[in-house]
Amino acid sequence: MTLERILNAESVAIVGASKVDTKRGFQAIRSLLDEKYEGRIFPVNPKEKRILGLECYSKISDIKENVDLVLITTPAGTIPNVLAECGKKGVAGAVIIAGGFRETGDTGKKTEEDLIAAANQYNVRIIGPNTSGMMNLKTNLNLVGLKDAPKGTIALISQSGNMALSLFTEAKLKSRGGFSYYVGVGNELDIKFHEYLEFFRDDPDTKVILMYVEGMREGRRFLQEAYKTTLRKPIVLLKSGRSSTGQMSAGSHTGALAGISEVANTAFKRAGIIVVEKSDNLYSVAETLASQPVIKNNKVAVLADGGGHATIAADILTDLGLSIPELTTRTREKLIKLLPFTAAVRNPVDVAGGTDSDPTVFAECARIILKDPNIGGLLMVGLFGGYGIRFAESLAWKEEDAAHQLGKLIGKHNKPIVVHSLYSSVKPHALELLRYYGIPVVDSLDIACNCMGALDQRGHYLNEYHAKVNFIFNWRSKSKPEGRRIIENVKKENRRFLLETEAKRLFQIHGAPVTEDKLAVTADEAVRMAEGMGGKVALKIVSKDILHKSDVGGVRLNVGTKDEIKKAFKQIVKNVKAHHPDADIKGVLVSPMAKPGVEVIIGTKLDDQFGPVIMFGLGGIMVEVLKDVSFRVLPISPRSARHMMEDIRSAPLLDGVRGKAPHDKAAVRKLLLICSEIVEAYPEIAEMDLNPVIVYEKGISVVDARVILKKPSE
């Protein structure tokens, strides 16, 4: 695997090496030396003989030894030539610092294209460009120039250098943990997010992968690799750029494509990723997942030394979907014995001063609570760590004793403890001890709760059934010969969309119940067909030139008598001719009017970053006015189909409200799966639109169907 030689490089050349201490080419070398990089360092600069005591080479080819990785600090324009040299020398990869590519406009885009061409031609993989660099903290391969980067088990993939710096700074100031690797993805020009994932998935020293993403080039590949990764280790991710200004900022920053954030978030979650909304939660959540067992049963206890924190924590944990069950009678009895009579022992537990003179009571409480079979994890909130500071210095010893006890409880019960402490940033020894045992200590109550939420989410994900859907299409595998013929015929006729008759037939042969339509070529024929159907009918134009039938007066509903049908037939043809004198009219579709039921809308389209996605919503005002829809990246499993139906706010309407019987949700679910199957079966399809589908107590009916193919170039 190529990335092995790059991310674990045993030798690195610095192109643009310098003696000037404000230059990146100087700082990089000094940093490698200061941090004691375990590999070989080769400065490259034709004007220098030695830099910082190291021999300096005129060009890469002058280096006799093997070179795994090159750091290029020279400007954008020089890079294609440098890459050519690298290729000839057999270098595996290059880290390109320079910006000034696509994110700056057309000229930059041209430079970028030259760069890609050179990289491909000479087979050199690229990190960046427009990156702050990369680090392997195990070998001290530090190409970022950050001093004393904290080491640990988190691999960081970031599309922003200053977000990486934020996280490194936070790790150093607020924890004892840190990072195994850092990669600045930059413009993601060559090596993509999913390739880094693959590498870190197999890295034995990485326990959690932490990601900051502004936009992705290959969203689907990312989902596929993420799905495989999260079965083995957690991925924690923040995606920014959801507002239009944020997207613009991301664009000017990395030239990122703006994603449909709604699709991305559900897709990420389906791939088992822990999506974090607030940037200041990122590090603590990753640290917690790296060091603590997960919450297996969704149930937690809160242990507090004051009511306010307990109340706030209960609110936040509840919002996060965690349950805070009452403790068992046995547990409560033990706590009552231990604590003053004013203490609350139901859960949250409030010691109510019971720890004031002896903080080891905290450990005693924790021991009792974690023994409770209902409780899957413990959040301690309040002043722990500050008793020695606030009350009496001697209490600090007791706090340290408590910390040792708490640390050992984790291993005993395999249940997590997270600690919120006001004194976190003061770093009293008791809190450092907790951290030594891997117990996260944070000063924000919100973040502490979110850490519990992440442990719960991860526990839930590992427990649940993992659908076979792994975001991979078996293109064409489920196609039917007749379906193939329909599509091929449309392509042969250079059409972009299927006629309604063709579209409905396609759905029919894949098992979807469509209205029983007939194509009439004359008004009399239409009358005869309608008579055979009994009841009122709908008439709709069928023409390869008319996609939006209603817009040109090509649809008439609820037509009943012979005369009405004749008149409607003629009017439709006349209307269409008025708009499109040359329209190739195949006939008029006669359909029985559907009985009333609940209308739903299903659509599929191609998302810029994730490819085929599917949409579901209730017809009429729910979609049009309330925008109440749900999206999923295709393909979907029966489980995803059910979830996407439950996701909309108006979902209860299908359950039968106001005394009505429930509607046939199973049939809708099946139709969603048929849509998924059709998209998979015919890769030519760009968009589908089933609007409306009518849902009955028993069964459904696809009343209108539209299928649009990709442009030949797509």
Next chain:
Amino acid sequence: MTLERILNAESVAIVGASKVDTKRGFQAIRSLLDEKYEGRIFPVNPKEKRILGLECYSKISDIKENVDLVLITTPAGTIPNVLAECGKKGVAGAVIIAGGFRETGDTGKKTEEDLIAAANQYNVRIIGPNTSGMMNLKTNLNLVGLKDAPKGTIALISQSGNMALSLFTEAKLKSRGGFSYYVGVGNELDIKFHEYLEFFRDDPDTKVILMYVEGMREGRRFLQEAYKTTLRKPIVLLKSGRSSTGQMSAGSHTGALAGISEVANTAFKRAGIIVVEKSDNLYSVAETLASQPVIKNNKVAVLADGGGHATIAADILTDLGLSIPELTTRTREKLIKLLPFTAAVRNPVDVAGGTDSDPTVFAECARIILKDPNIGGLLMVGLFGGYGIRFAESLAWKEEDAAHQLGKLIGKHNKPIVVHSLYSSVKPHALELLRYYGIPVVDSLDIACNCMGALDQRGHYLNEYHAKVNFIFNWRSKSKPEGRRIIENVKKENRRFLLETEAKRLFQIHGAPVTEDKLAVTADEAVRMAEGMGGKVALKIVSKDILHKSDVGGVRLNVGTKDEIKKAFKQIVKNVKAHHPDADIKGVLVSPMAKPGVEVIIGTKLDDQFGPVIMFGLGGIMVEVLKDVSFRVLPISPRSARHMMEDIRSAPLLDGVRGKAPHDKAAVRKLLLICSEIVEAYPEIAEMDLNPVIVYEKGISVVDARVILKKPSE
């Protein structure tokens, strides 16, 4: 005003004074001495002669000098007697530390009642009980025992001692600001939230009032005083206890009543309060409002030294409703001259390395940006303060220069600056300088954005028109003689609800359009009346014994022919008799069937904490299935009526969707105001229910109305 003598007490007695250093009665005295309280201190304990060098008194009456305030550290049971002594001595108030009252159950409640009785009898006002104490930081009257409490201009009112401690700790560690007063409200037994507000409103040294609330006893009085206060200074508030576990926790903590959080939040906002959702935002938001000018035009700029922070900030600010407009061409040209070509200058502005060798460029950028007439405030995000740490020590001097320049810009433009810095907690001198100038520096990007959001909200509130509604009812002022007679008659007959005929008449005389109903006593009479109406009719039972008419088969809709009407009349009477053989039937109401339109529902009820509130929603599934309703505390202004109509998600349905004409929103608004007026006019009313009201393109019709009176005891 009593609170003056309490909160600015010039002398304080400590009942339960002790020589034992772990006792509250010792710590309180030591703390008053250590902090150099400016007033007199009188320890009270019959067993001691001197404590910490101070003369100790056997009982309060032994003290010769005037005593303003007493701190009582003795257990709950002793307190009524102590209060009696205080009263005789002329003490103004007592701070009661002991818990063990209502929050612990029935016995505690009894103790509490004794305490109230004593306080009332002897005219001693009480802070608490179950409080951590109070502080006046101007006179160093520190009854909490907290060392080195940071002084400043924020008055803190908190229902949790450890939340107060959190805020004090945060102020000390992360800012140069602090507090003017702290009051631990405890169980809010005597002195209520609104009384503290009144005091702090007039305190010249308090610029912002910060509140942590779990539950309130007199919500309406609080709103009234808050409304007056926020016209003069900001109130920042966090309300917890919204989840059921949170409510339980609050209950076990302060015995607080759980509030309807939805009503509370809109009411607080209408009163001009800045409601904060996350506890770790509280202090920074208060500090920002205390020291920075508001954002007047909703428009802000972001200045960053890296793309990631800029993108994240843009997302959060957009979510908060702030606008991040493009800078003017002139501004951009000036920035382009100053910054490297890779910089982004539209807004967010990313200096892209342009400050690396000279951080004073930040000040230059800020000067240019704040001069832009579109920009109302500046958020700086990233590494400022860390250039000297991260790159070269010499840059620290330039950062300090920049800080001086930034500080002076505030006064010049009267626009706020908020700074996010990774190095905030390292406290480099440049950041301390910013704080000296009153510029808040925070290490969380989210919190920094929320500070901008608060400045925007405050600016908006000060700019907007302030409705006359100040949460005060002019009871009975708008009653009509006939309306009075209806209510009096119902009361005289010992009924709890108005007949439909009475309720509709009440609405009619207040100007609401109701259906033109007639009361029929015989089936034939009903037929005649229906003929007069033309078209189909509804028949509804009218009986003082039947509130829920449909439930007993007392309603028939869409009745047309003579025979149908006769049959329906008899059936209704029969149905009702079957359920209530003794029902006193006044007749059957004959109403013309309302034409179809959009159905809305309006209701009023009494909220535990805020008294009369009003609800609005769209009829049918919108209320029943989607729970899409909005609430307001009554009375409401035309503006509030409009806002509550806009607040529901289904609001666009009244605007006329799918080509339909808009509906008569003005008439609905008027009806909401009539409901407000009726509740104000007749204080006997407990609940009203207008369901449905049908809204047409022009006009509305109240189809059914229910009015329930308070129980005589309420």
